Amino acid sequence: MFCDKCGTPLQSGQRFCSRCGKELAGITSIAYPARGRVAEHVRLVGILWLAWAAFEMVSSAALYILANTIFLRPGSQFWLHTFMSVIALILLVKATAGFAASWGLLQREPWARLLTLVLAFVNLFNVPFGTAVGVYTLWVLLPAKSEQEYETERRKTSAA
Secondary structure, three states: OEOOOOOOEOOOOOOEOOOOOOEOOOOOOOOOOOOOHHHHHHHHHHHHHHHHHHHHHHHHHHHHHHHHHOOOOOOOOHHHHHHHHHHHHHHHHHHHHHHHHHHHHHHOOOOHHHHHHHHHHHHOOOOOHHHHHHHHHHHHHOOHHHHHHHHHHHHHHHHO
């Protein structure tokens, strides 16, 4: 350890520099601030939501095609066609919201955290993969400290 005023070597426990007399407040070190949970995981959450939204989009298209080919024939039960079409539309809306949430998280938009949390709660019912994505999202974004970290990350990104 050296005196930051004159550069004289110092002994541990020394309170004053023997050469210039400067009072030594303590050992200072250069350290990088620890990254929080949000800073480390928000990109992965955004990518997972992008993948999940793509999966829901494909599922929606497959269900709609199935409803309009098999269950629209004469003699089949027409209510099943309507039911499957409504489910496909709901999946399409969820997929669109998932794409928006993913884009918003990756861009650190202020509204994206709330939208993603709402989608994560809804996704808990999609066992097993949707539940896993929902639980991971809630673990990253739900704690109160996460909101502060997200806002800090958002400000850093918008300032750059």
